[in-house]
Amino acid sequence: MERLKAARRLIHYSSSKFLLGPRSNPTSAEHPLRLSSSGVCYWCPYIADKKGRFGGTLWDPTAGTGLGKTIRIQNRLFGSLAATIQRNPSFSTLNSDDISYFKGVLGEKNVIQDEDWLLSANTDWMRKYNGSSKLLLQPRRTEEVSRVLKYCNSRSLAVVPQGGNTGLVGGSVPVFDEVIINMASMKNVVSFDKVSGILVCEAGCILENLISFLDNQGFVMPLDLGAKGSCQIGGNVSTNAGGLRLVRYGSLHGNVLGIEVVLANGDVLDMLGTLRKDNTGYDLKHLFIGSEGSLGIITKVSILTPPKLSSVNLAFLACKDYSSCQKLLLEAKRRLGEVLSAFEFLDNQSLDLVLNHLEGVRNPLPPSMHNFYALIETTGSDESYDKEKLEAFLLRSMEGGLISDGVLAQDINQASSFWRIREGVAEALMKAGAVYKYDLSLPVEKMYNLVEEMRIRLGDSSKVIGYGHLGDGNLHLNISTPQYDDMILAQIEPFVYEWTSKHRGSISAEHGLGLMKANKIFYSKSRESVQLMASIKKLMDPNGILNPYKVLPHSLSYS
Amino acid sequence: MKIMVAVKRVVDYAVKIRVKPDKTGLETHNVKMSMNPFCEIALEEALRIKESGLALEVVAVSMGPAQCVDTLRTGLAMGADRGIHVEATGALYPLSVAKLLKALVEVENPGLLILGKQAIDDDCNQTGQMVAGLLGWPQGTFASKVVLDKENQVATVDREVDGGLETLSLDLPAVITTDLRLNQPRYATLPNIMKAKSKVIKKLTPQELKVEIRSDLEVVQVTEPPKRKAGVIVSSVDELIDKLKNEAHVI
Numbered sequence: 095m096e097r098l099k100a101a102r103r104l105i106h107y108s109s110s111k112f113l114l115g116p117r118s119n120p121t122s123a124e125h126p127l128r129l130s131s132s133g134v135c136y137w138c139p140y141i142a143d144k145k146g147r148f149g150g151t152l153w154d155p156t157a158g159t160g161l162g163k164t165i166r167i168q169n170r171l172f173g174s175l176a177a178t179i180q181r182n183p184s185f186s187t188l189n190s191d192d193i194s195y196f197k198g199v200l201g202e203k204n205v206i207q208d209e210d211w212l213l214s215a216n217t218d219w220m221r222k223y224n225g226s227s228k229l230l231l232q233p234r235r236t237e238e239v240s241r242v243l244k245y246c247n248s249r250s251l252a253v254v255p256q257g258g259n260t261g262l263v264g265g266s267v268p269v270f271d272e273v274i275i276n277m278a279s280m281k282n283v284v285s286f287d288k289v290s291g292i293l294v295c296e297a298g299c300i301l302e303n304l305i306s307f308l309d310n311q312g313f314v315m316p317l318d319l320g321a322k323g324s325c326q327i328g329g330n331v332s333t334n335a336g337g338l339r340l341v342r343y344g345s346l347h348g349n350v351l352g353i354e355v356v357l358a359n360g361d362v363l364d365m366l367g368t369l370r371k372d373n374t375g376y377d378l379k380h381l382f383i384g385s386e387g388s389l390g391i392i393t394k395v396s397i398l399t400p401p402k403l404s405s406v407n408l409a410f411l412a413c414k415d416y417s418s419c420q421k422l423l424l425e426a427k428r429r430l431g432e433v434l435s436a437f438e439f440l441d442n443q444s445l446d447l448v449l450n451h452l453e454g455v456r457n458p459l460p461p462s463m464h465n466f467y468a469l470i471e472t473t474g475s476d477e478s479y480d481k482e483k484l485e486a487f488l489l490r491s492m493e494g495g496l497i498s499d500g501v502l503a504q505d506i507n508q509a510s511s512f513w514r515i516r517e518g519v520a521e522a523l524m525k526a527g528a529v530y531k532y533d534l535s536l537p538v539e540k541m542y543n544l545v546e547e548m549r550i551r552l553g554d555s556s557k558v559i560g561y562g563h564l565g566d567g568n569l570h571l572n573i574s575t576p577q578y579d580d581m582i583l584a585q586i587e588p589f590v591y592e593w594t595s596k597h598r599g600s601i602s603a604e605h606g607l608g609l610m611k612a613n614k615i616f617y618s619k620s621r622e623s624v625q626l627m628a629s630i631k632k633l634m635d636p637n638g639i640l641n642p643y644k645v646l647p648h649s650l651s652y653s
Numbered sequence: 654m655k656i657m658v659a660v661k662r663v664v665d666y667a668v669k670i671r672v673k674p675d676k677t678g679l680e681t682h683n684v685k686m687s688m689n690p691f692c693e694i695a696l697e698e699a700l701r702i703k704e705s706g707l708a709l710e711v712v713a714v715s716m717g718p719a720q721c722v723d724t725l726r727t728g729l730a731m732g733a734d735r736g737i738h739v740e741a742t743g744a745l746y747p748l749s750v751a752k753l754l755k756a757l758v759e760v761e762n763p764g765l766l767i768l769g770k771q772a773i774d775d776d777c778n779q780t781g782q783m784v785a786g787l788l789g790w791p792q793g794t795f796a797s798k799v800v801l802d803k804e805n806q807v808a809t810v811d812r813e814v815d816g817g818l819e820t821l822s823l824d825l826p827a828v829i830t831t832d833l834r835l836n837q838p839r840y841a842t843l844p845n846i847m848k849a850k851s852k853v854i855k856k857l858t859p860q861e862l863k864v865e866i867r868s869d870l871e872v873v874q875v876t877e878p879p880k881r882k883a884g885v886i887v888s889s890v891d892e893l894i895d896k897l898k899n900e901a902h903v904i
Contacts, residue, residue, distance in 0.1 A: 404683050404684075406685075485846060492843055501842050502846060506666065507665075
């Protein structure tokens with residue numbers, strides 16, 4: 095089975111200070127995985143070729159396809175969270191009758207019990223969370239999803255809807271032995287209207303494949319993220335993914351016109367409208383967008399795609415301090431106005447990390463390292479007009495002292511290499527060791543203060559880096575340490591959440607709550623609103639089988 | 654010493670190219686155009702030679718329609734001192750370009766003419782060799798390393814050839830065409846972009862250079878290569894031999 099090869103990981107033991115030793119049990123902490131030389135892989139069952147990077151196997155974003163040398167990686171259950179959750183006793187355990195039933199509905203091939211495959215499906219991208227599911231299902235049609243869920247509901251079998259498994263808060267992998275319902279087989283484009291740009295596709299379509307498809311038609315997806323090679327649109331919608339172009343195209347709540355979703359009891363809700371305006375009744379799709387699979391499994395999405403504009407310009411800039419970055423953002427919004435399509439920032443330490451851990455990446459502004467870097471992208475329809483506008487803006491900002499240096503990409507390859515730097519920070523962090531990742535929405539003026547305070551708080555024990563979607567007021571705060579350490583964690587949490595709450599920010603701007611922040615919602619939402627959320631969950635999923643232990647606080651979900 | 658670098662405006666390397674429905678050529682309308690990657694490398698090499706003190710001036714030249722000026726501007730933003738645009742509409746094949754370059758060389762008298770080894774739109778790999786022939790200059794093509802000896806007026810060029818690397822010693826003035834591994838071109842920095850605005854781009858026509866653009870070549874048709882068919886798994890050696898003999902006709 096080529097899919098098996100795609101997810102092939104050999105488990106072997108070796109000595110290293112990170113590991114427990116030869117007798118360690120594979121379901122516990124460490125399992126050294128044989129990965130690509132970059133240490134990070136995206137599992138791509140779909141073969142696509144844009145630059146020959148995919149091969150239907152483990153995709154190594156830095157070194158092409160194929161597996162390289164063994165990397166020993168630290169893989170401990172994150173913090174002490176999982177240790178404190180108990181498996182909900184009201185959930186049943188799988189038995190052979192269940193397996194036979196699923197085989198009857200889906201066919202033998204799509205009922206997976208293979209250990210290697212399950213191992214990768216049970217582990218999240220950050221390798222922080224490990225489930226122990228014994229079963230992975232791959233439905234091919236909405237009807238199959240419906241029958242599976244109906245059965246699981248009647249048997250009280252907990253399930254985890256899974257897409258590309260690129261989530262960063264442990265929301266896409268089982269906590270215990272929940273059945274994994276993987277959407278990868280539902281990867282067809284249902285229809286595309288060339289006039290309106292409305293795309294209807296199944297939930298398992300990989301984002302990058304949709305981008306390629308639309309490219310041929312002269313359109314683009316309204317969202318773009320570093321994980322595009324693996325993430326699926328169903329997952330993007332379920333988590334209300336943000337990404338790099340939110341500042342231009344807005345959030346998925348605005349771009350998704352309709353969804354088809356299967357509820358916990360197997361009922362199929364066809365809300366797959368393709369209408370731009372439809373004010374008839376409560377707009378239920380918004381409940382599902384961002385619900386992280388806890389209210390239903392999205393099977394199809396209808397999304398409005400903007401036309402592809404030909405003129406794209408990208409500038410990589412250096413600023414001497416954070417307040418310059420801020421002022422640059424304000425100026426950009428004013429002067430570049432309608433052509434601004436992305437505004438990202440990263441600090442010195444982020445660039446340093448990327449240059450040290452990723453291959454084929456070079457500093458666009460050698461030889462010195464500046465304090466802050468900004469990436470400004472414009473997208474418009476007139477090449478010379480946009481370029482002139484951008485150049486004028488940049489030169490003016492330079493004269494005004496907002497930018498200390500910068501480069502303008504002269505062709506698409508140069509632009510890709512600049513984006514590689516920004517999109518590669520998460521990957522570089524994974525290679526650098528253990529990472530504590532926080533995704534916060536904060537007022538732009540205050541954003542970097544948090545990074546500096548964390549730096550002082552943690553001292554030399556760890557590297558604190560800040561980068562993110564400055565245009566949206568979204569900070570990705572990351573703390574890189576050689577290994578996971580509860581003492582360091584205690585210094586970070588709850589300080590980070592309290593600080594964010596104090597400034598009325600969001601403790602999860604775009605990553606969602608998943609397992610990691612399931613009990614943290616009160617830092618950003620009031621008791622009353624969370625109570626209502628719990629009521630809705632109870633109404634729609636009375637047995638609580640959909641993605642349990644996640645999103646809402648455990649104290650509310652168990653009743 | 655002056656260095657002249659020829660740069661070409663081509664469809665951007667990363668763009669998915671399409672053939673025009675009438676099969677006369679590639680779709681270039683509304684498609685991103687950039688400097689040919691090998692020309693970028695050529696310009697980068699010229700700039701490095703200048704920065705090492707072995708040359709005084711780098712002149713970028715480009716031939717073609719009015720939009721070539723954009724490509725020259727990129728060259729100036731990278732650091733070239735001035736640009737020359739030979740305005741010519743219609744198709745320009747390598748021999749015509751070579752003749753124009755010869756005429757420009759006779760005007761400018763550079764010590765070194767550097768070009769990319771080939772353009773990514775036509776993959777001809779002819780212009781450098783032709784212009785060297787017309788000028789009677791030595792040529793070092795597919796250069797992966799260039800070392801200049803100003804005193805002896807000699808350039809030592811490592812060439813990437815099928816068998817490996819070949820090292821040639823060329824008396825200047827010479828023609829060099831650049832290969833991928835020669836260097837990594839620099840980005841256009843904002844200060845350089847600012848400076849480039851005041852640099853001069855001179856416009857010339859083939860008539861002024863007394864070159865007649867005519868070609869004995871005519872493009873009859875441009876088509877896409879046949880789509881790759883899926884592979885077939887054979888069940889036995891006999892079947893393999895049968896397929897190789899009767900379907901692929903290779904044995």
